[in-house]
Amino acid sequence: MRQVSPLPRKVDQQEGEPAYALLIRALEANGTRRLYTTVNRIAGNRSESVAQIDPVEVARICKADPAPLVHATPLVGTSTATVMGHTLSADQVGVRARRWCPACLAESRYYRVWWDLQPITSCPTHGIKLVSSCGCGDGTVRWRSNRTMHCAAGHAFSAAAREAATADVLAFDSYVIGRLLGKCDPGLPSLDEVPLGDLLSLCGRLGRASIDPDATLYEVRRGHDNGRVHAEGFRILGDIPANAGRLFEDVRTRNVGQGGRHGLRYCYGKLYGYILRLPEHTVGDALRHALHEHAGHHAPVKVGKRSGSGFRSDTGIPLVVAADAVGITYPLFRDLLDHLAIPHRARELGQGNGLRGEMSLADFEELRRRLEGFQRLAYVSSELGLPVTDTVELALAGRLDLIAPGKGVANWFFGAGAAEKFLAALRTAAVQAGSEAGRYVSLRVAARDCGLSMAGVLSLVLDGVVPSRIHGATHARRGDHGVRAFEVDADTLASLGALTGEMDLTPASAARSLGLSQSTMEAVVEAGLILTHGSPDGVRVSAAEIDRFRTDFATAPELRRAMGVRSFMPVAAAMAAAGVEPAATGPRPMEMVYHRHPAMAACVEAAARYASPPARGESRVSAARQLRVSPTMLRQLIDTGLLSMQDGCRFGSIAADEVARFKATYVLTSELAEASDVHSSRAIVSLLTDSGVRPVNGPPTLHYHLYDRREAEAAMQARLAKSRAGEPPVPSSGPALGSVEVCERLGTNKTMVSQLARAGMLTPEGPFKRGLALTVPLSEVERFARTYVFANELGRLAGRDQLHGTGKTVTAKLLRNGLRPICARPEFQTFVFDRSEAEALLRRLDLA
Numbered sequence: 100m101r102q103v104s105p106l107p108r109k110v111d112q113q114e115g116e117p118a119y120a121l122l123i124r125a126l127e128a129n130g131t132r133r134l135y136t137t138v139n140r141i142a143g144n145r146s147e148s149v150a151q152i153d154p155v156e157v158a159r160i161c162k163a164d165p166a167p168l169v170h171a172t173p174l175v176g177t178s179t180a181t182v183m184g185h186t187l188s189a190d191q192v193g194v195r196a197r198r199w200c201p202a203c204l205a206e207s208r209y210y211r212v213w214w215d216l217q218p219i220t221s222c223p224t225h226g227i228k229l230v231s232s233c234g235c236g237d238g239t240v241r242w243r244s245n246r247t248m249h250c251a252a253g254h255a256f257s258a259a260a261r262e263a264a265t266a267d268v269l270a271f272d273s274y275v276i277g278r279l280l281g282k283c284d285p286g287l288p289s290l291d292e293v294p295l296g297d298l299l300s301l302c303g304r305l306g307r308a309s310i311d312p313d314a315t316l317y318e319v320r321r322g323h324d325n326g327r328v329h330a331e332g333f334r335i336l337g338d339i340p341a342n343a344g345r346l347f348e349d350v351r352t353r354n355v356g357q358g359g360r361h362g363l364r365y366c367y368g369k370l371y372g373y374i375l376r377l378p379e380h381t382v383g384d385a386l387r388h389a390l391h392e393h394a395g396h397h398a399p400v401k402v403g404k405r406s407g408s409g410f411r412s413d414t415g416i417p418l419v420v421a422a423d424a425v426g427i428t429y430p431l432f433r434d435l436l437d438h439l440a441i442p443h444r445a446r447e448l449g450q451g452n453g454l455r456g457e458m459s460l461a462d463f464e465e466l467r468r469r470l471e472g473f474q475r476l477a478y479v480s481s482e483l484g485l486p487v488t489d490t491v492e493l494a495l496a497g498r499l500d501l502i503a504p505g506k507g508v509a510n511w512f513f514g515a516g517a518a519e520k521f522l523a524a525l526r527t528a529a530v531q532a533g534s535e536a537g538r539y540v541s542l543r544v545a546a547r548d549c550g551l552s553m554a555g556v557l558s559l560v561l562d563g564v565v566p567s568r569i570h571g572a573t574h575a576r577r578g579d580h581g582v583r584a585f586e587v588d589a590d591t592l593a594s595l596g597a598l599t600g601e602m603d604l605t606p607a608s609a610a611r612s613l614g615l616s617q618s619t620m621e622a623v624v625e626a627g628l629i630l631t632h633g634s635p636d637g638v639r640v641s642a643a644e645i646d647r648f649r650t651d652f653a654t655a656p657e658l659r660r661a662m663g664v665r666s667f668m669p670v671a672a673a674m675a676a677a678g679v680e681p682a683a684t685g686p687r688p689m690e691m692v693y694h695r696h697p698a699m700a701a702c703v704e705a706a707a708r709y710a711s712p713p714a715r716g717e718s719r720v721s722a723a724r725q726l727r728v729s730p731t732m733l734r735q736l737i738d739t740g741l742l743s744m745q746d747g748c749r750f751g752s753i754a755a756d757e758v759a760r761f762k763a764t765y766v767l768t769s770e771l772a773e774a775s776d777v778h779s780s781r782a783i784v785s786l787l788t789d790s791g792v793r794p795v796n797g798p799p800t801l802h803y804h805l806y807d808r809r810e811a812e813a814a815m816q817a818r819l820a821k822s823r824a825g826e827p828p829v830p831s832s833g834p835a836l837g838s839v840e841v842c843e844r845l846g847t848n849k850t851m852v853s854q855l856a857r858a859g860m861l862t863p864e865g866p867f868k869r870g871l872a873l874t875v876p877l878s879e880v881e882r883f884a885r886t887y888v889f890a891n892e893l894g895r896l897a898g899r900d901q902l903h904g905t906g907k908t909v910t911a912k913l914l915r916n917g918l919r920p921i922c923a924r925p926e927f928q929t930f931v932f933d934r935s936e937a938e939a940l941l942r943r944l945d946l947a
Contacts, residue, residue, distance in 0.1 A: 103141055109162040113209040115183070115280070118154035118172040119194070120210035124247050125161040138243045171212050177481055179296075182212060183279045187296040191217050196239035198229040205257040208248055213276050218299050220326030221264035223273035230259045268326045271302070271333040289381040290336060301382065302332030308370050309335065309346050336382060343389040366394070372423035378471070416463050418443060418456035425470045431510055438503045441466060469502055472515030476505065482518035484581025485553060492554035492605060493521070498561065518581070525585055528560055529567045537588040539568055545587045551608045556587060565591050603639040606631065612645065614656060619683065619690040626683045628652060628692065652682060653695040661702040668719065668737060670702070672744055677701035722753045726761060727770065732802045739800060741765070765795060766808040775815055780804075782859025790814040835864055836880055838873040844880055846889055851928045858922070860887070887921060888934040896941060916940060
């Protein structure tokens with residue numbers, strides 16, 4: 100924010116007037132002509148909301164008392180907003196577009212902050228709706244370019260059309276404004292115990308359930324006034340026993356009709372889990388009691404289900420219900436119990452329902468207390484302003500309130516306020532502004548200069564080893580939230596010996612100091628080239644290990660410089676020619692690690708060939724484009740000797756005649772598929788195998804199968820000739836199955852079977868034609884089942900017994916671990932994998 104001198108004329112702040120409204124009113128009172136320019140000069144970036152204006156600075160400019168101005172100005176964060184001492188959800192506050200009461204502006208010329216709260220849509224004093232249009236069409240009224248009483252076009256805000264509001268909306272808005280002003284309603288003492296932000300969310304959720312329980316909140320707001328939705332929820336909370344009972348009956352009737360016996364979650368839908376997860380306050384207890392009473396009288400449960408109190412028995416609670424109560428999915432809840440070593444037992448629910456878990460009530464209440472307000476990894480990282488990897492490092496080092504770690508970046512559970520507690524500890528460790536001595540730099544710069552991770556630097560700050568300071572409240576309010584508001588003493592950090600390698604480093608910091616990627620560092624540690632050790636702060640790499648690695652091993656960038664070449668491919672070719680195997684392999688040639696002495700000797704010997712380089716040939720990018728392969732596939736072709744680089748070229752180029760030779764000699768399945776009526780590379784492989792043509796090379800050495808061009812094209816021509824003569828591509832003998840029987844044997848549907856037949860992966864009897872009955876030889880179905888597998892079958896092999904979602908979950912896990920599908924969406928209805936590859940991956944992941 101730029102420094103602006105105080106305005107000559109003082110303007111007093113009114114009750115509930117925010118800083119941005121007072122600033123515009125004060126500028127008008129002092130005769131400012133160019134209002135838009137002046138506000139931008141004070142507020143800074145035009146893309147930012149006016150709520151980012153510092154109220155303390157506005158108080159200085161307007162000569163006002165800063166305390167009530169800070170109190171009345173919304174402080175909007177990423178997920179929450181603070182208004183007049185109340186914490187609300189960030190989406191409940193909107194300050195980019197104005198809304199106002201024309202009658203209020205006509206009586207007193209100032210703006211009220213509660214007009215910026217999205218649930219408030221009326222003025223209880225005058226009984227009319229708030230307006231957002233001044234008469235200039237449908238455009239919104241922005242703060243920066245309009246004055247207090249009229250818009251830039253001259254339309255008076257007080258002259259806007261007035262429309263009466265309903266009694267329910269006025270009652271709700273009157274209560275919320277009273278809470279903001281500290282005036283409690285004596286008729287609703289139970290609601291006064293609930294935090295205002297939670298109450299607004301509860302009113303919105305109940306109102307949505309009452310209006311349309313199947314619609315999302317956005318759909319309800321789009322079809323109905325936002326104020327009506329919250330007013331409906333507020334009306335229900337006014338008399339919970341009567342109104343909530345009618346709401347529950349409406350929801351139950353919509354879901355199950357007038358009869359039938361169903362589970363409680365089916366009867367009440369998502370509202371059931373929402374009410375179970377409400378905090379332990381008077382309103383939450385009253386709603387849970389009302390739901391229990393209604394369920395006992397109107398919602399008989401299935402045979403084998405426990406009714407008890409409506410949710411739990413005297414001794415235990417089903418895991419499905421417990422998972423709903425804490426707000427996570429059942430599989431994730433079951434994994435959380437296993438990780439925390441919380442005992443649970445199998446329970447027979449009745450005939451046909453199988454086994455489900457049950458845990459004791461005491462363990463559930465303790466777990467619910469720990470998980471109350473839990474936070475996920477992405478949210479904690481956002482609040483801290485740190486990358487996810489640094490947040491994980493802090494969590495594993497015990498610096499954050501971690502309930503349970505996850506896998507990768509998924510399914511991490513942090514305690515409520517984990518980020519706030521960590522930032523509070525940093526503020527406690529920071530020195531007072533003005534008393535510091537030293538050269539302070541930002542946290543990111545300090546981590547980069549010393550070779551540590553940001554988490555490592557923060558650990559030193561919390562241990563009191565490195566001084567830190569907060570670099571200004573104004574910056575923190577303007578968006579430098581989290582750890583970005585802190586600076587550390589660079590001189591102290593450098594004197595600790597981080598630059599000279601006297602400190603133990605995290606694996607991530609060690610990788611940066613060695614010039615390795617994170618994946619290569621993991622491969623190096625797994626191969627035993629660098630030994631790690633445990634410490635109270637987590638896994639560490641000693642300085643001696645880093646020095647030993649530099650002495651014994653050489654990375655690809657070092658070898659490239661030793662050879663004097665511009666590309667990593669000549670290095671890989673020289674190592675292959677000299678018979679030097681990599682000690683650790685990365686996903687790319689630039690990430691290979693070799694034993695230093697034989698690798699350097701091979702580089703010195705190969706460097707003589709690059710002294711007089713030949714004319715530069717085709718670049719690898721151009722060669723890959725001409726051969727229609729990926730850069731990774733091109734590298735695999737070079738590694739296997741099927742394609743040669745131009746000898747002596749420092750850039751690793753490929754001669755044009757070498758590219759032409761390869762194209763004339765070999766052919767890929769994708770090219771054969773494009774030239775035929777078979778639109779699947781895997782089907783091409785099956786057809787060529789049946790014809791006795793074997794690939795020159797293929798997976799896992801290459802990404803795709805590679806065939807001799809002459810043999811493959813001859814086999815495809817023979818197949819085409821048979822098809823034109825009306826002969827089936829593959830003669831069949833023995834029994835045949837109809838499409839329904841094929842679906843039952845393979846565990847799929849008719850659409851997928853037709854797609855497989857059209858792609859040539861299932862060979863029917865006779866040519867496949869759309870719309871005609873499909874029959875497939877039994878031997879062909881058995882061959883398909885031996886060769887391929889659907890994801891739902893893999894889910895059963897992995898022990899997942901859910902009725903729905905198994906295939907989707909297992910497919911996502913297989914794809915994340917690098918398994919390439921044979922069939923994938925959107926070309927096919929579902930995913931198909933190679934059976935041997937998929938089962939091997941499940942065993943490697945310890946899932947089968």
